[in-house]
Structures are given as C-alpha cells and as structure tokens.
Amino acid sequence: MIQxxxxxxxxxxxxxxxxxxxxxxxxxxxxxPIAQGIWMAFLDLNQFTINQYLSAPFIGxxxxxxxxxxxxxxxxxxxxxxxxxxxxxxxxxxxxTLSLGMIVALMVNRQFFGKRLIRTLFLFPWVVPTYVTxxxxxxxxxxxxxxxNIILVDILHLMPDKPFWLIGPNTLWAIIIPTIWRYWPFSxxxxxxxxxxxxxxxxxxxxIDGASPWRKFWSITFxxxxxxxxxxxxxxxxxxVYSFNIVIMMFxxxxxxxxxxxxxxxxxxFRNSFMQWNFGAGAAASVVLMLCMIFMVNIWFYFYxxxxxxx
Amino acid sequence: MSLSYYKRxxxxxxxxxxxxxxxxxxxxxxxxxxxxxxLKENTDILVGKIPLSHAKNDIKIxxxxxxxxxxxxxxxxxxxxxxxxxxxxxxxxIETASTSFNFDGKEVWIxxxxxxxxxxxxxxxxxxxxxxxxxxxxxRAKVVGTALARNRQFVWFSMQYKGFEKVIEFNxxxxxxxxxxxxKNDLYSPQQIQxxxxxxxxxxxxxxxTLIKYNLVKDRIQNxxxxxxxxxxxxxxxxxxxxxxxxxxKVGAFVFSPQKERFEQKIISGQVDSVDVAAGRIALGxxxxxxxxxxxxxxxxxxxxxxxxxxxxxxxxxxxxxxxAEVSAVVQNGKYVYAGSSYGRISKYSIEKDEVIAxxxxxxxxxxxxxxxxxxxxxxxxxxxxxxNSFLICGAAMVFSMIFAxxxxxxLARFDFPGSKLFSVTILATQMVPGIMFLIPIYSxxxxxxxxxxxxxxxxYYGIIFVYxxxxxxxxxxxxxxxxxxxxxxxxxxATIDGCSPIQVFWxxxxxxxxxxxxxxxxxxxxxxxxxxxxxxVLTSAETMTIPVGIRNxxxxxxxxxxxxxxxxxxxxxxxxxxxxxxxxxxVKGLTAGAVKG
Numbered sequence: 003m004i005q006x007x008x009x010x011x012x013x014x015x016x017x018x019x020x021x022x023x024x025x026x027x028x029x030x031x032x033x034x035p036i037a038q039g040i041w042m043a044f045l046d047l048n049q050f051t052i053n054q055y056l057s058a059p060f061i062g063x064x065x066x067x068x069x070x071x072x073x074x075x076x077x078x079x080x081x082x083x084x085x086x087x088x089x090x091x092x093x094x095x096x097x098x099t100l101s102l103g104m105i106v107a108l109m110v111n112r113q114f115f116g117k118r119l120i121r122t123l124f125l126f127p128w129v130v131p132t133y134v135t136x137x138x139x140x141x142x143x144x145x146x147x148x149x150x151n152i153i154l155v156d157i158l159h160l161m162p163d164k165p166f167w168l169i170g171p172n173t174l175w176a177i178i179i180p181t182i183w184r185y186w187p188f189s190x191x192x193x194x195x196x197x198x199x200x201x202x203x204x205x206x207x208x209x210i211d212g213a214s215p216w217r218k219f220w221s222i223t224f225x226x227x228x229x230x231x232x233x234x235x236x237x238x239x240x241x242x243v244y245s246f247n248i249v250i251m252m253f254x255x256x257x258x259x260x261x262x263x264x265x266x267x268x269x270x271x272f273r274n275s276f277m278q279w280n281f282g283a284g285a286a287a288s289v290v291l292m293l294c295m296i297f298m299v300n301i302w303f304y305f306y307x308x309x310x311x312x313x
Numbered sequence: 314m315s316l317s318y319y320k321r322x323x324x325x326x327x328x329x330x331x332x333x334x335x336x337x338x339x340x341x342x343x344x345x346x347x348x349x350x351x352l353k354e355n356t357d358i359l360v361g362k363i364p365l366s367h368a369k370n371d372i373k374i375x376x377x378x379x380x381x382x383x384x385x386x387x388x389x390x391x392x393x394x395x396x397x398x399x400x401x402x403x404x405x406x407i408e409t410a411s412t413s414f415n416f417d418g419k420e421v422w423i424x425x426x427x428x429x430x431x432x433x434x435x436x437x438x439x440x441x442x443x444x445x446x447x448x449x450x451x452x453r454a455k456v457v458g459t460a461l462a463r464n465r466q467f468v469w470f471s472m473q474y475k476g477f478e479k480v481i482e483f484n485x486x487x488x489x490x491x492x493x494x495x496x497k498n499d500l501y502s503p504q505q506i507q508x509x510x511x512x513x514x515x516x517x518x519x520x521x522x523t524l525i526k527y528n529l530v531k532d533r534i535q536n537x538x539x540x541x542x543x544x545x546x547x548x549x550x551x552x553x554x555x556x557x558x559x560x561x562x563k564v565g566a567f568v569f570s571p572q573k574e575r576f577e578q579k580i581i582s583g584q585v586d587s588v589d590v591a592a593g594r595i596a597l598g599x600x601x602x603x604x605x606x607x608x609x610x611x612x613x614x615x616x617x618x619x620x621x622x623x624x625x626x627x628x629x630x631x632x633x634x635x636x637x638a639e640v641s642a643v644v645q646n647g648k649y650v651y652a653g654s655s656y657g658r659i660s661k662y663s664i665e666k667d668e669v670i671a672x673x674x675x676x677x678x679x680x681x682x683x684x685x686x687x688x689x690x691x692x693x694x695x696x697x698x699x700x701x702n703s704f705l706i707c708g709a710a711m712v713f714s715m716i717f718a719x720x721x722x723x724x725l726a727r728f729d730f731p732g733s734k735l736f737s738v739t740i741l742a743t744q745m746v747p748g749i750m751f752l753i754p755i756y757s758x759x760x761x762x763x764x765x766x767x768x769x770x771x772x773x774y775y776g777i778i779f780v781y782x783x784x785x786x787x788x789x790x791x792x793x794x795x796x797x798x799x800x801x802x803x804x805x806x807x808a809t810i811d812g813c814s815p816i817q818v819f820w821x822x823x824x825x826x827x828x829x830x831x832x833x834x835x836x837x838x839x840x841x842x843x844x845x846x847x848x849x850x851v852l853t854s855a856e857t858m859t860i861p862v863g864i865r866n867x868x869x870x871x872x873x874x875x876x877x878x879x880x881x882x883x884x885x886x887x888x889x890x891x892x893x894x895x896x897x898x899x900x901v902k903g904l905t906a907g908a909v910k911g
Contacts, residue, residue, distance in 0.1 A: 271747075
C-alpha cells in the first residue's frame, strides 16, 4: 500500500512539484479560512469575544437559529427581502446577460466593416470596475440630476413625474440593469467564440434544406453552444448571488442602505453581521448560503451531464 | 412582390447593423456620460443642465473712452462697444479666471489668478502677452478675485486669497517685477486684499478688515485704518472722489476722508457692487439697479429693475433659473448711464426718460471644460499613491498567481495523478464560498501571525499581494487548464523521445505555446484584483490603500460633488481600459479559447 503510494508519487513527481505552491497557497488562503469560517458559525463571536477568536464560547446552532428562524434576532432583519431580491436579481441578471450576449453575438458574427473595432467597443463595459459601475449608475439613477430621469421625463416625456429609482420597488431594476450592463459583454465574447468554432458546413447544409434563420439558430447554434451557455449560467449564478460591489457603491456611494428592494444577501450579511461585529452570525449566514450554492451547483452539474450525454 | 435572395439579404444586413449600432450606443453611453460629467461643473450637474456651460461672462468693468465703451468680463473678455449705437465692434477673450482690468492708456492690463498679468493693445486687440508674476503655490480654485491699479509706469496687482498679503509692483516699461510690498501686519493678518487704488504717491489697498495707506515713495505702510465698524465684509470697490475716497462693499458705501483719517459719512446701506464718480454725482450699482447720489445736497435718486432676468442676448431666461441682476459695473455719461450685470448683460439707461433705452450683451464666454475637477480630486485625495499601490499590488498578484497557476494548470491538464479529481473539485468549490466568509479568518490569521512572529502583515504590500495571489489562482487554473489541454500531446511526446526532461518539455515546448492564454488569464486576474474592494478595505492601511478603497472613502465624503466623483471614476477606469485596449487581441483569443474548451 505505502509502496504503491510512493510509486505513484515518483511517477507523478513533476505534477506534485508543480502543484505544491498552489496547494500551499490554497491551504492557507482557502481551506484554512473556510474551516475557520465554518467553525466560527458555531461560536458566539462578537466585539467582546473577538480577542479569543476560535476559542470563543461554543453555542452550537444558535447562530443558525438566529439567522434563519429567530424572529426577534437583529441579524435576521431584512433577510427575507434580501433573499427574494437576490433570487430575482440572480435569475434576471443571468438570463439577461445571456440573452443580450447571445443576440449581440449573433449580430457581430457576420462579415461587416469594422467588426473587430465594434467587438472591442462592445467589450468596454466589462472593463469598467464594478465599484465604478456602482458609482456611475448611482449617479445616473439620481432622481433630480440623473441623466436617466432627464431623458425619460424631460426629453422624451414618457412619464409625468420623475420617478425615484433608488427608493422603493424600482430599486430592483436600478441594480439589475447596471449588472447586466457590466457583465453581458463577457457572455457575448464567449458565445461569439463558441459560434466561430461551429463548422460552417452545418449552416450550408441547413441552407440547402431551406431552413429559416430562426430554425438554424434553434437547431444548430443553440445546441452546439450548450457548453458555453451552461458555463455562463453556472458562473452567472455564482457571481450574481455573491454580488456586492455594485450594490454597496450605488447606495449612498458606499455608505448607505440599499433599502427593502435593493438589498442583496451579501450586503445584508455584511451590514447585519460584520458591520455590527456579529461575526458568528455572519459566518453562519455565509455557511447557509454556501450550502445552498453547493446544492444549486450540483443541480447544475446534474443537468449539464445529461445535456453533455445528449450531444 | 418578391425580392431576390441577395436583395433580401442586404436589407436584412442593414437592419441588423442598425440595431447593432443602436445597442452599441446604449452600451457605451454610460461610459461616455461618466467622462462627460467629469468635465462639467458641478453646479450644472446639480441643476440637470446637459450641455457644457459657457464661462461666466459677468461684466466686471465698463469704461468710456471717447466714442468707445470698453467692457471687461469675468472670463477675460474685452469688448469694444460703440457708445452711440451700443453695438459690439470687436472683442477678444484671453480666458482668465478671477479677472481684473485696467483700461487706462493705450493698453488693457488684465490681472488674473491663472495667467498673472496680461497685456492687450487697445488699437487692434490682438497682440497679447502674459507676464509671469511668480505668484508661487496657491490653490487656484480658492482665489476669489484679483485687484489691479496702474499709473503711467507701473501696474499694481494683488490676489484675493487668504494669506496672499502682498502687492506686486510691475514695471510696464522694463516688463519686470519692480517691487513686492508685504502688507502683513500683526494686528489684522491674515487679510484678503480686495481692491487697490493708485493716488499720487500713495497706494490705497482695501482688504476684508482694513484700509491700508501705502506710501510708494517711502516704500512702507503709512497707516492702517480698521474698517470693521463700517464695512465688516471688506472694501470691494475703492474710488477717488475729489480729495476723498469712496469705499463700497457688501453692507454699504462710505466716504472716507484721508485728511481727517476717518469715515466721514455713510452714503447708502445695502450691497454696493460698483461705483462711478462723475461731476456732481455718484452712481452706485446695487443688486437691483443703481442709485444716483448727489453729494452736494446729499440727495438720492433710485433707478431700479434695470435687468430683468434675461440672457446676454436679451432673451428672457426661463423660469426657475436664478440669475442675479446686480449692477456690477456702472458708468455715467451725461444723461445716459451704462450698466453691466451678470451673464454679460449690459444696458443703456436714459436718466431723462427714466428707463432702459437699449440692451446688449458682451461676447459669450467659451465653453467650459472643467479639467479642474481632476486637479481638485487629485488635491483632495492622494490618488497618485492609490494608483501606485493598485498597480503594484495588482501587478505583483498577477505575476505570482500566473506563475503558480500555470504550473498547476499544466500538471492538472497533463497528468492523471491520484488526487487530481479532488483538486479539480476543490478548485471549483472555492468559487462557491462567499468572499465575505474569508474576511475574518484571514484578518485574524494576519493578526495572529504578527503576534507570534512579530512580522507585520496587515497593511503591508506583501500581505495583500499574498492574499490576492492565492485568491485568484483557482479560477486562473480553471481557465488555463483548457489551454494546456488544447496543446497536442504528440509535441511533448516527440520532445521526450528527443531526450528532453519533463521540465525541459514544459519550459521549451509547452510554455511558449501557452503564452497567449497566460497573458489573457493574467489580464483577467489583473482586472479582477483591480476590482476588488472588501479585502483591500480590511487588509490595507493608509499607505497601502488601493483605488477602490480610496474612492470609497473619497466618495463618502463628497456625496454631492458628482463632478469630482465622476473624475475619480474615470481615473479608476482609464488605466484598465487602456491596458485592455492594447491587449484586447490576447484577451479575446485567450479567454475564449480557454473557457470555451475548458
């Protein structure tokens, strides 16, 4: 047994050597902190016990109870709204980036003058840092001085009154649209690359059969792009559920509260736990979120495998 | 009607291209708007004004010379008007800020905060020359105004700026600074110099606290008179009237007698913006019109509502826009009085008819592009430091994570070693953990590490570089693995047969082929670290702060300064945008190849 391990190790010496620094880094910066974070979720860790850190009083599942069930707990304020917002936000943003990316990728995937330049220009929002996206759109959504209201009301007269975008239910749109704006070029880039790797013969054959462009898209392009959009859905899901920068910078420019309709889980956890020095509860909430995410990703893998088999 | 296949295709193409361009416009609009807003004045942003504004051409001075009416405006505009027809004959703008004029003699002398002293010849208004007054370091945005006086040989210049308590004497013949008078004194400093008047061998200097009598011959301050009891906000206008002086400011106008060395009498209460002295009467421009004052009888005649709210081109300005109508320049000419106000509005007033008989406007100011916002922002926050820190931290993190991720990705793509599955799963699993969860553990680890070893970790460059490098390795591996998998195995086998060691194979065969992918992933890492806010927030100190943290602090302090905020946003975006634009070929090629195949 031990000899086998040593033999294997010798055989793959170079691989292990190459992996060594990464493994060390990940142990200290990923595995270690995650283990500590999970442990923290069971501790009464706040401003009084932070000095003891990992030897703070063990309180079992009380943090989880506070975060999930205890109606009187301060860490639970707004969790329901935040969850609702996060679900709507993640779904709309993921699908929005994907569909917009797909539409524009189809448009760019033709022969025309200035193709490369236009593709590059389309990618520009993706380079804008997310905190800048938050500041910029936070400025554009301003009720009185924001350009969006100026265009909608003062120029186009679409509405009688200037609406509030950063207060009330509109807030959800105020955070969804900038996020789509920031991320869709990336979807477009990947989908475009995927499209360019689809053999041209397939389309020629479809042309001979007299297929409409619509039919060609649903029967050739879309199925063959499955690996791309599936990956985009996976990462869209992860990134959007954990979205933080855009929202935190948009409201009060890093100092405010996003409100009932703009609060996401990350900002909620950050505000309720970390800014109140209630680290145990924050860790518990993160752990719950992480478990949900692992569950979701597993569902994704299940469907992905099935789709892969079909291909 | 049936169209041919090609025709239909063409129409289709045009339609799709149009839609694409519309989407492109919508996509780029926020970025364009960000840059545009950063060049606007905040006051314009706050009233929701979209176009750039013109420089304020408020009338500063009006002076008659024969048939000509000279008008100087705040943006450095010199207008020559015909006195009779009240039409503009010629104008020139020398783009100054906080301007003061002197129209005596053959030249126009202009003092300003940004150019120092400038000279324009009156006959053609063309030859312009700037003279450096060696004003030294000062915050140009805080200069409220300048003051100018001259005689045949000298020009005296000073700035309305706290702490600038000197008058510069400039010799117009030798074109050199002749003397600099220091007006600092223990009792009243710091003062703001607001007006200067030349009077024979004396120079009268009005400040916000005193009236200073400076003797030019003896080159010393002869006397200082406190004005606090009379003009608590300062002497904004200083005019000579017979052997007395008229001092005017925000609270009224007074007669000061140099012989008796005291205030003789109060002419009028309330704001007085301009004074003109003519034989037998004095005109005092105030915030509605002007007041005629007859010193002999001590009687007044008020002429009000000279300026309705209207623009420089005599259009009525729309409701809601605040337009001050104070008469900031007034000059009398027999039965007419010429008055000037804000927005370059001027009017000719007939005293007999008691009404405005003609209006006109000085030339419009140039469009204002406020690059000043960037300077202001740079001055308010230590952006140079943040920029340096961000480049250093993100660059180092990129290099380290690329080195290690390349090695790991190669190992993962080439060798099916025991534990490779587990490792792949771990890589993906790390992406599923909310970043917030790492925060406290990493912070405590930093603190504990420093407690046990004594090596500082929090707030150091290597600390945050270590965190970033380790943090972005997993995803980099995930992208790079696809690259290495795409490199044909046969190449490596051939090299091995030729006698290359595994390290040599990696170094000479695989690595060169993977360079585009490594560059792409590196840029991706750089962009991600450039974007990172929370860890930098917690783990950096004032010296190692990166741009996002700096901007967050800055933006929190300047909630209503959208211009500065957008300037900060532009400065944070432009470096990455330039990098992206230069290297986009690699990014497009690399990321697509890696991610699609992975």
